[in-house]
Amino acid sequence: MRWMVLLPGFLGLAAVLQGGLNRQIAGQWGLAATALLNILVLLVAVGALLALVRLRPAALPDLFTLKGGLAQFRWWWIFPGLFGFALVTGIPYAISRLGAFPVFLGILVGQMVTSLAWDALLEGRPLTATKVCGAALAVVAAVLVGRK
Numbered sequence: 001m002r003w004m005v006l007l008p009g010f011l012g013l014a015a016v017l018q019g020g021l022n023r024q025i026a027g028q029w030g031l032a033a034t035a036l037l038n039i040l041v042l043l044v045a046v047g048a049l050l051a052l053v054r055l056r057p058a059a060l061p062d063l064f065t066l067k068g069g070l071a072q073f074r075w076w077w078i079f080p081g082l083f084g085f086a087l088v089t090g091i092p093y094a095i096s097r098l099g100a101f102p103v104f105l106g107i108l109v110g111q112m113v114t115s116l117a118w119d120a121l122l123e124g125r126p127l128t129a130t131k132v133c134g135a136a137l138a139v140v141a142a143v144l145v146g147r148k
Contacts, residue, residue, distance in 0.1 A: 012104075015087075015091070015104070015107070016100060016104055018038075018088075018091070019087075019091035019092055019095055019100065019103070019104075020092075020095060020100055022034050022035075022038065022088065022091065022092040023091075023092035023095045023096055025037065026092050026093075026096075031089055031092060031093060034088075034092065035085065035088050035089050038088050039088075049064070050066075053065060053066060054066070091103060091107075094106075101145065102142075102145050102146060105138075105141060105142050105145050106142055108138055108142075109135075109138045109139050109141075109142045112134070112135040112138050113135055113139075116131055116132070116135055
């Protein structure tokens with residue numbers, strides 16, 4: 001699974017391309033219609049993924065397999081979908097106001113700070129000086145980029 005180290009970079013590429021392309025589409029259709037298009041494409045993609053999981057469950061890692069049912073549903077499970085909606089609508093709007101680089105640098109800073117807290121509080125992974133310094137450098141970079 002050496003390729004796994006490339007996944008975060010690909011996801012970063014996908015985030016910038018999604019935000020930039022959504023900004024372009026929103027210029028033609030409006031942001032609400034663009035978000036709807038995203039959701040429809042996502043629905044088709046997830047439907048294909050579910051079909052693959054049902055037809056060939058061994059084809060994907062265990063995390064993808066179907067488990068449990070509605071009895072396990074928790075109210076807070078709606079938040080990832082709301083966060084996804086915020087990303088699909090907020091990123092193109094921010095790009096239209098600020099440009100792609102400052103938006104994604106700001107997102108990176110927010111992700112670094114939040115991920116430090118997540119790892120420390122929820123995953124039990126300790127904060128290290130290296131991690132904190134890296135996050136601080138990202139904050140400094142965001143401030144420098146934001147200056148005119």
